Amino acid sequence: MARKKKKMPGLNTSSTADISFMLLIFFLITTSMDTDKGLARRLPKPPEPDQEDATMDIKSRNILFVRINAAGQLWIKDEMSSGFGDIRELRQRAKDFVKNEQNLSKWPEKHVKNIDLLGQCFVTDKHVISVQTDRGTPYDMYFQVQNELVAAYNELRNEISKQKFGREYQYLRDEEKAAIRQYYPQNISEAEPKKYGGDQ
C-alpha cells in the first residue's frame, strides 16, 4: 500500500522578526549616523634639516598677509592697504587680490603662462596668501578665515570655468579641473605662528 505523502509542517518563523529586531537595535546603538565633513587642507612638506631660514624671495606685492591675533581680530595687509578687517570682507578682498583684474602694480604680478586646454593665459600664480596666527587665536576664527579663503578660490575657479568651459568647476572633467587649478593655484601659506598682540 502506497503511503500517503505527508505534508512537511512549515517551520515556525514567528520569532524571526524578534531576532531581526534585536539585530536592528544592536546596530542602532553601536553605530552613528553623522557623516564626516570638513575643510580639506594640505600641509607643506617638513623642512629639510640643512635648509636655512625658509624665507623665500617673494616680492611684497605678491603677498597678502592675514594675521589673526589672540582676540580673534583680523589684520589684512597688502601693498595697497593695511588695517583691521572684517571676516565678511575677507573673501572679496582675497578674490580681488588674486584676480588683479586691472593688472595694478600693487597687486600680484601677472605673466603669460601656457596652460593645456586654456592656451595662453595671463595669470597671477606667484601670489601667496599668508595666514599667521597667534598661539592664543581661537580655533573658530582661524577656521573661518581658512573657509573664506577657500571660498574665494572656489568662486574664482567657478568664474573661470564658466567662462572657458560653460560649466561650474565641480562638473568639469579631471583634465579641465587641472587646467583651472593651474590658472588659480591655491597658495595659502601658514608660517610659524608669531607672538604679537596679547599675552597667552
Next chain:
Amino acid sequence: MAGFKKKASREMPEMNTSSLPDLIFTILFFFMMVTTMREVTLKVKFTTPAGTELEKLEKKSVVSFIYVGPPTDNLRAQMGSSTRIQLNDRYAEAREVMDFVAAERQGMTNQAEQVISIKADRGTQMGYITDIKEVLRKSWALRINYSASQRK
C-alpha cells in the same frame, strides 16, 4: 430551518505576519549602510566650527581622527577643564601624535592617501592646533581635514 444557521461567534482572522522579518531586515540593512561603527569613546567635548566650503571624507579606511577639546563633564573633576588632545581612547600630548600617525598608517593599504581629521572645539587656542600640525608635518601626514559642520 436549514437556511438560518445561527452565526457562530466568528474569530477575527489573524494578520499574516510572515513578511514582518523581511521588513525589519530591510530597515536593518538600511542602517548598516548609512551608519558607521563608533570607534572610540569620546573623552573630550567639542563643537566643531561651521563652514561652507566643506568636502566629505570619502574613504573611511584611510582616515584617522584626532580630538581636541576640554574633558567631558564626568571627567572634569579629575582632569580639569583645560584643552586636551585625545588619540584613540586616551589623552595624549602633541608629540605622541607622531606614534599615533605611524601606528594608524601600519594598517592601511594605500598609505599615501592617509588623511588626518582634526576634530577640535571652536574655543581651542590655536597653539594646540599648531603643535599638532607641526608634528603631523614631521611625520609626513600632510593631508589633513578640519572637521566641521555645514553652515546654511
